[in-house]
Amino acid sequence: MSKFSQTKAYTWLKDKWQHFKHAMYPEAYVCHCCGTEIGDDDREDSLCPKCRERLPYRHEQTCPICGCYTHTLSPCKRCQIAMPPYKQALAPFDYTGAIRRMIINYKDNGSPWLAPYIAKYLITYAKAMELTADYLVYVPSSDKAIKTRGFEHNKKVATLICTALDMPLTEPLHRVYQKKDQSNLTYEERYQNVQGSFILREDYDRSLLIGKKILLIDDVMTTGATVTTCAQILKNNGAQEIIILTLARS
Ligand SMILES: [Zn+2]
Numbered sequence: 124m125s126k127f128s129q130t131k132a133y134t135w136l137k138d139k140w141q142h143f144k145h146a147m148y149p150e151a152y153v154c155h156c157c158g159t160e161i162g163d164d165d166r167e168d169s170l171c172p173k174c175r176e177r178l179p180y181r182h183e184q185t186c187p188i189c190g191c192y193t194h195t196l197s198p199c200k201r202c203q204i205a206m207p208p209y210k211q212a213l214a215p216f217d218y219t220g221a222i223r224r225m226i227i228n229y230k231d232n233g234s235p236w237l238a239p240y241i242a243k244y245l246i247t248y249a250k251a252m253e254l255t256a257d258y259l260v261y262v263p264s265s266d267k268a269i270k271t272r273g274f275e276h277n278k279k280v281a282t283l284i285c286t287a288l289d290m291p292l293t294e295p296l297h298r299v300y301q302k303k304d305q306s307n308l309t310y311e312e313r314y315q316n317v318q319g320s321f322i323l324r325e326d327y328d329r330s331l332l333i334g335k336k337i338l339l340i341d342d343v344m345t346t347g348a349t350v351t352t353c354a355q356i357l358k359n360n361g362a363q364e365i366i367i368l369t370l371a372r373s
């Protein structure tokens with residue numbers, strides 16, 4: 124083999140190896156937000172320094188109950204009119220930038236390997252806020268969504284959080300169906316759409332919930348219709364207190 128074709132073969136092989144590595148272990152080699160290659164120091168959270176600097180942490184002036192942005196530190200108008208069935212809704216990030224991309228990549232672009240990175244943000248936040256509960260519950264997906272996605276995204280994250288926080292997981296909720304796509308609906312429309320989409324699992328031992336403090340997790344809270352519906356079911360079945368924890372708020 125001539126020297127020229129040896130170099131060509133080497134380059135070809137190197138390229139193939141890079142592609143293989145990225146396909147097999149994307150978390151170890153690329154920023155989960157912008158896709159640029161990352162060095163050894165950045166592998167822990169799989170973010171390049173630029174994207175890490177721009178993480179959309181929420182600022183603190185929020186309603187102490189539902190967590191929406193407010194100008195005062197007292198409950199917002201909506202919470203004053205109708206008290207939600209949960210005690211507090213918390214989230215470390217706004218649903219934008221690196222976090223938005225991370226959630227979309229995790230849920231819709233077939234990247235289940237992002238679960239530990241999402242869980243890590245929630246674990247760090249839960250520890251900082253000193254959140255405690257008797258059980259962790261996640262907002263489930265419908266059977267159809269699980270089949271399409273290939274995995275139950277909230278369950279995967281919830282399992283990791285339970286291990287890290289030494290908190291038992293319980294699965295009382297079942298998602299029946301989703302009547303319409305939620306994205307362009309108002310709060311009231313969403314609420315009506317979501318009500319009836321969740322039920323208590325038929326085989327669930329409801330005595331487990333009685334008097335218990337529950338940490339309910341989901342990926343994004345938009346109007347709050349989904350978590351409110353889930354919290355109401357838990358409350359109706361005896362749960363004493365529910366804290367909502369989502370990765371982001373939109
Ligand atoms: Zn990046």
Ligand SMILES: [Zn+2]
Nearest residue numbers: 186189199202
């Ligand atoms: Zn509020």
